[in-house]
Amino acid sequence: MSEDIQAGLAEILEEVAGVAPADATPEKSFTEDLDVDSLSMVEIATEVENKFGVAIPDDELANIKTVGDAISYITANRG
Amino acid sequence: MTAIQLKTGAPGARILGFGGYRPRRRVTNDELSQTMETNDEWIQSRVGIAERRWASDDETLVEMAVAAGGKALAASGVAPDDVDMVILASATLEHPIPGIGPQVAHRLGITRPGAFDLNAGCAGFCYSLEVASNAIRSGSARHVLIVGAERLTDVIDQTDRATAVIFADGAGAAVVGPADEPGIGPVAWGSDGDQSSAIEMAGTGRIAMAGQAVYRWATTRLTATLEQAMAEAGVTVDDIDVFAPHQANLRIIESMHKRLGFPERTVVARDIVRTGNTSAASIPLALEALLESGEAKSGDLALVLGYGAGLTFAGQVLRIP
Numbered sequence: 001m002s003e004d005i006q007a008g009l010a011e012i013l014e015e016v017a018g019v020a021p022a023d024a025t026p027e028k029s030f031t032e033d034l035d036v037d038s039l040s041m042v043e044i045a046t047e048v049e050n051k052f053g054v055a056i057p058d059d060e061l062a063n064i065k066t067v068g069d070a071i072s073y074i075t076a077n078r079g
Numbered sequence: 080m081t082a083i084q085l086k087t088g089a090p091g092a093r094i095l096g097f098g099g100y101r102p103r104r105r106v107t108n109d110e111l112s113q114t115m116e117t118n119d120e121w122i123q124s125r126v127g128i129a130e131r132r133w134a135s136d137d138e139t140l141v142e143m144a145v146a147a148g149g150k151a152l153a154a155s156g157v158a159p160d161d162v163d164m165v166i167l168a169s170a171t172l173e174h175p176i177p178g179i180g181p182q183v184a185h186r187l188g189i190t191r192p193g194a195f196d197l198n199a200g201c202a203g204f205c206y207s208l209e210v211a212s213n214a215i216r217s218g219s220a221r222h223v224l225i226v227g228a229e230r231l232t233d234v235i236d237q238t239d240r241a242t243a244v245i246f247a248d249g250a251g252a253a254v255v256g257p258a259d260e261p262g263i264g265p266v267a268w269g270s271d272g273d274q275s276s277a278i279e280m281a282g283t284g285r286i287a288m289a290g291q292a293v294y295r296w297a298t299t300r301l302t303a304t305l306e307q308a309m310a311e312a313g314v315t316v317d318d319i320d321v322f323a324p325h326q327a328n329l330r331i332i333e334s335m336h337k338r339l340g341f342p343e344r345t346v347v348a349r350d351i352v353r354t355g356n357t358s359a360a361s362i363p364l365a366l367e368a369l370l371e372s373g374e375a376k377s378g379d380l381a382l383v384l385g386y387g388a389g390l391t392f393a394g395q396v397l398r399i400p
Contacts, residue, residue: 037124038290039125039294039330041291042294042298043334045295046295046298046299058291061291
């Protein structure tokens with residue numbers, strides 16, 4: 001399950017921020033390692049909602065620092 | 080009982096001409112990086128702005144509005160005497176009393192028009208356009224001058240790089256008149272007052288913006304507004320020659336452009352790159368620039384969308400004069 005989410009998230013990261021799918025590993029920090037800025041994080045949240053049906057409000061988004069954080073959030077909130 | 084009689088207006092309204100005023104002083108990103116923690120690369124990647132115009136002391140709201148309004152009157156070929164309504168859209172009046180619509184009208188030689196100010200934040204121009212169109216169609220005015228004028232540099236916090244690099248000054252105007260064939264489509268408008276604090280001047284008297292929240296709202300909620308504006312005007316995305324949303328942030332413009340799926344020939348207004356975010360002035364400034372450069376032509380169909388503090392939003396399909 002979490003592999004599916006990681007792969008889906010990698011697709012979103014590639015589309016939104018041009019991150020190579022191989023780089024989208026759980027330990028990576030969006031801002032520090034992948035050069036994803038705050039507005040791209042919003043785009044990622046929108047695409048996560050479209051793809052997984054999981055909404056990430058702004059206050060939750062602030063707590064998502066790494067790819068792993070995003071995977072955990074999606075896993076926990078997926079219906 | 081005697082019935083109240085109504086006037087008969089024009090079948091439609093259209094824009095007859097645009098005019099703009101850009102303050103003299105150009106402020107580059109390099110100049111800003113000398114006084115705040117930022118640099119050209121950061122600004123260009125976050126908001127897509129290369130330079131903006133900042134008004135000097137003598138470039139007051141009234142002076143800028145008069146300059147833009149005069150140009151719009153000249154472009155439209157409408158004499159000041161034939162204008163019977165003036166709407167001044169601004170969110171940055173130094174003093175709310177008096178409103179400046181009447182003085183701007185007076186300075187332009189427009190005598191005794193219905194004149195007032197309208198504050199719908201960065202949506203002010205599109206809100207004014209709907210009011211003008213309805214006034215002409217109901218017979219309460221034949222020609223309406225709309226001026227969006229802003230001095231956002233009066234209200235920015237020079238140390239807040241999230242806003243100080245974005246907001247700028249200027250004025251943009253349009254003359255609207257009667258038309259047998261409508262040149263302004265039905266408005267798709269509304270407001271989200273639950274997000275009133277997303278863009279506000281609270282306490283400090285300086286403008287603060289929740290960047291992520293506004294970005295999310297603009298790139299998700301407003302797509303439906305743009306689609307509604309086209310559907311109600313009876314056009315599709317393939318009919319749109321010019322897409323000129325409020326010049327808030329180049330990334331919002333690009334995101335909207337991508338989501339709507341315009342054909343390749345559609346010209347996109349990116350005046351923000353050299354003008355910054357001028358709130359209610361941005362759409363007429365952008366359209367005037369596209370006409371001057373030849374990228375937009377008379378007769379083109381444009382899709383416009385104003386959105387901003389309130390939160391407010393309004394979109395229309397227009398015929399370029």
